[in-house]
Amino acid sequence: xxxxxxxxxxxxxxxxxxxxxxxxxxxxxxxxxxxxxxxxxxxxxxxxxxxxxxxxxxxxxxxxxxxxxxxxxxxxxxxxxxxxxxxxxxxxxxxxxxxxxxxxxxxxxxxxxxxxxxxxxxxxxxxxxxxxxxxxxxxxxxxxxxxxxxxxxxxxxxxxxxxxxxxxxxxxxxxxxxxxxxxxxxxxxxxxxxxxxxxxxxxxxxxxxxxxxxxxxxxxxxxxxxxxxxxxxxxxxxxxxxxxxxxxxxxxxxxxxxxxxxxxxxxxxxx
DNA sequence: AGTGCGGCCTGTCCGC
DNA sequence: TGCGGACAGGCCGCAC
Numbered sequence: 001x002x003x004x005x006x007x008x009x010x011x012x013x014x015x016x017x018x019x020x021x022x023x024x025x026x027x028x029x030x031x032x033x034x035x036x037x038x039x040x041x042x043x044x045x046x047x048x049x050x051x052x053x054x055x056x057x058x059x060x061x062x063x064x065x066x067x068x069x070x071x072x073x074x075x076x077x078x079x080x081x082x083x084x085x086x087x088x089x090x091x092x093x094x095x096x097x098x099x100x101x102x103x104x105x106x107x108x109x110x111x112x113x114x115x116x117x118x119x120x121x122x123x124x125x126x127x128x129x130x131x132x133x134x135x136x137x138x139x140x141x142x143x144x145x146x147x148x149x150x151x152x153x154x155x156x157x158x159x160x161x162x163x164x165x166x167x168x169x170x171x172x173x174x175x176x177x178x179x180x181x182x183x184x185x186x187x188x189x190x191x192x193x194x195x196x197x198x199x200x201x202x203x204x205x206x207x208x209x210x211x212x213x214x215x216x217x218x219x220x221x222x223x224x225x226x227x228x229x230x231x232x233x234x235x236x237x238x239x240x241x242x243x244x245x246x247x248x249x250x251x252x253x254x255x256x257x258x259x260x261x262x263x264x265x266x267x268x269x270x271x
Numbered sequence: 272a273g274t275g276c277g278g279c280c281t282g283t284c285c286g287c
Numbered sequence: 288t289g290c291g292g293a294c295a296g297g298c299c300g301c302a303c
């Protein structure tokens with residue numbers, strides 16, 4: 001479950017091996033991901049130079065002269081840098097080989113991820129054009145969220161997880177941010193005051209920023225043998241801690257299912 | 272327009 | 288020990 005910090009860490013990890021390299025070959029072993037990998041992807045990408053490796057929300061894209069390869073890691077996807085000697089394993093679905101004998105390899109056991117192609121500006125792509133702001137961008141403010149939430153009856157948790165409002169807040173960080181802000185995850189989005197959005201927006205930024213920094217310090221070995229990038233040792237305050245004592249008040253942390261996802265919170269600290 | 276849910280998919284864990 | 292079933296979750300697309 002790569003959250004945004006893991007995706008950004010992946011981008012930074014692969015960038016040095018791919019930037020300004022030319023794609024020699026694209027090998028697709030499994031077309032059937034969330035959406036099919038385009039059959040003509042090799043024809044479109046081979047021989048082209050990678051001009052940039054970027055990220056928008058949880059999408060990573062490789063910018064070529066004639067378009068972009070869009071990659072999403074879904075729930076279980078991971079990227080690693082291999083050579084032609086690295087053994088291919090069961091869920092290694094696609095290889096993008098570049099000059100210098102390096103291969104960008106996508107592994108995704110659950111196939112929730114995708115690899116797509118667009119010739120348009122990336123921001124015009126169907127999956128990307130309607131996304132909300134990046135959480136660390138200055139335009140993501142309490143004022144913005146407060147305005148968006150007006151009259152919204154959905155829970156504040158599903159509101160902050162809605163990528164049309166803000167991107168990059170996955171299930172784990174939603175629980176963590178709401179705890180830090182002292183807001184009950186069941187509360188209707190429209191009933192959260194501007195002052196409480198200040199706390200919440202700040203909590204989201206702090207949580208994500210810390211994780212990205214941690215990713216920088218514990219940067220995965222993208223070319224290593226095991227290759228499976230591990231997730232950061234998170235210092236999680238409530239997530240996954242049902243029955244344990246709240247770090248603030250000692251009350252036992254509660255878990256329930258919300259929109260088919262586990263939510264963790266403290267009934268004392270979050271109102 | 273907003274809300275909520277189904278579905279995609281496989282590895283891991285638990286109980287019998 | 289082996290096996291079946293529940294569970295995990297990002298996020299689109301659809302139905303209401």
